[in-house]
Amino acid sequence: MRKTIIIAGIFGTVLLIHACHKKTDNNPVYAPTAQTIEVPAYVEKYVGKMQEPADNPTTKEGVLLGRKLFYEVMLSNDNTMSCATCHKQENAFDDPRRFSLGTNGTAGNRNAMAIVNAGWENHLFWDGRRATLEGQAHDPVTNPIEMANNWPEVVRKLQASSVYPPLFFSAFGTKTIDSNMVVKAIAQFERTLVSFGSRFDKYFYGGDTTVFSQQEKNGFAIFTGKGLCNNCHLMNTLLTDRDLKNNGLDENPADDGKMKFTGISTDRGKFKVPTLRNIGVTAPYMHDGRFATLADVVNFYSSGVKQTSPNLDEHMPDFGSGLNLTNEEKADLVAFLNTLTDQAFLTDARFSNPN
Ligand code: HEC
Ligand code: HEC
Structure with missing residues (x-):
């Protein structure tokens, strides 16, 4: 009986000491460590x-x-x-x-x-x-x-x-x-x-021409050539000019876009030029998600741009009667857009749910 009490006593003291230690552990000094964000x-x-x-x-x-x-x-x-x-x-x-x-x-x-x-x-x-x-x-x-x-x-x-x-x-x-x-x-x-880990990075910034198929190379040539996509989705590594512009989706935009918050009529129909990085996995597309696939997007740029859309951006190529890409050219452009996917980013454990 007495033995048990003594043991319990010792045990209790040990617990108490342990609890005190824990309390100290819970009050560490405030010393945050700077984190650098690694980019190429x-x-x-x-x-x-x-x-x-x-x-x-x-x-x-x-x-x-x-x-x-x-x-x-x-x-x-x-x-x-x-x-x-x-x-x-x-x-x-x-x-x-x-x-x-x-x-x-x-x-x-x-x-x-x-x-x-x-x-x-x-x-x-x-x-x-x-x-x-x-x-x-x-x-x-x-x-x-x-x-x-x-x-x-x-x-x-x-x-x-x-x-x-x-x-x-x-x-x-x-x-x-x-x-x-x-x-x-x-x-x-x-x-x-x-x-910044897409195949496009290796091809364009890394100079390794072997990572693109012929079709992807053709698509890239349209993107930066007659498509003039890079007027707004700039080759500045971000693939956006970080501005707001109207790419001519509607004659009469249902959503005023930038004007909604500035109140200025020359901002009507302007939306953020989005990055095209990982565009292959971010469907549906545009501010209202109206296009389900990249093929739909390319069809729009090829023959759907509304020339009478308010404040249509001057960087839009003068499509006039449309870019009118052939089916092959459209497929090439879609193939290029799919090279912008960064698989490692999509599965990087540092960004996953820690809870
Ligand atoms: C119910 C869905 C929903 C939830 C929850 C949500 N978002 Fe969003 N997020 C959106 C939508 C929709 C937009 C675009 C809205 C718009 O433009 O008016 C957006 C836009 C954004 C943008 C702008 C990106 C850019 O490039 O301009 C960021 C950043 C963002 N959300 C972060 C967050 C964060 C952080 C949280 C949590 C605190 C969050 N979101 C919760 C739906 C959501
Ligand atoms: C005048 C600038 C401009 C040009 C040129 C341009 N875009 Fe865009 N792009 C935009 C804007 C602005 C949006 C967003 C529009 C919206 O949602 O209202 C957009 C949206 C997109 C989207 C959907 C992005 C998303 O996250 O939903 C894709 C894909 C795209 N553009 C590809 C292209 C391709 C391919 C070309 C060349 C054929 C091109 N763009 C030419 C300005 C431009």
Whole structure:
């Protein structure tokens, strides 16, 4: 009997000491480690270093937290939806559905966007209404047709979890969570989503002509030749001029695009020129997902451009009666577009769901 008490006593003391140690472990010093985002040298040659806001430098701890938050369903009102519900890694962080559904089952009227090399972008969303990834990440959480939540509720849930407060401490030096730290961490993770590992990279920037078939070479020649696709989807490694333009989808656009947020009539029908990287896995296409396949897109550029569309961009080739590509040329162009897929990006374990 006495023996048992003594043993229990010793055991209890051991537990107590252990618990004290644990407490110290839970209060590490705040010392975040800078994280450099590795990209091939030719990228910076064309578009410079990726800029990050002075008040949100990329750190290993911030990226780790941001990755967890990107996949965190607590961000939504009913704990069913994370950013990744509509931005799926296997689709280059795009949504294969034409219109994403919010937690309440309502569909929006715009197709979701891929998140690829977004750290170089200054205009976020199809109409360019947000200038930074931090600013952008605020919106889906409170959007009634997306996560339909409110920030005090998100913060309350994260604060009450056992996992998040220490992660916020490691990333930002405080366990008291606020919405600004949530969006900063998510933006840090998004900046790491860089994709320059396609066959096109090896061919064009790496100078290895053996990686393209003859058909892909022909398609590339159309892309940069008579198609003038590279007027807007620039050969600047990002495959976008990062501007908003009207490519002539409609005579009478149902969605005003950039005008919706600037109110200026010369912005009507202008949408973000999207990157074409990983375009083979981000169907459907255009701001409203109207085209199901790349063949449909190529048909549009070949003979569907509306010359009377308001503010049709001057960089659109003067199609006049249309580019009128032959069936073979169309197939060549589609084959080229499919070389822009970066398989390693779509399966990179650093970007997958850590929860
Ligand atoms: C219900 C689906 C849905 C959810 C959830 C969602 N998004 Fe989106 N996302 C979209 C749609 C749709 C667009 C385009 C909307 C528009 O242009 O008006 C978009 C656009 C974006 C863009 C702009 C990309 C660019 O190149 O301009 C980013 C970045 C982004 N989302 C990140 C996020 C993050 C971070 C979260 C989580 C906090 C999130 N999204 C949650 C559907 C969703
Ligand atoms: C004047 C600039 C311009 C030119 C030239 C141009 N595009 Fe585009 N492209 C855009 C814009 C703007 C969009 C988005 C339009 C929208 O959704 O309203 C777009 C969208 C696309 C998309 C769909 C992207 C997505 O994520 O949904 C593909 C694919 C595409 N273009 C390929 C091409 C090809 C191939 C050519 C050459 C035949 C070409 N583009 C020429 C501006 C241009």
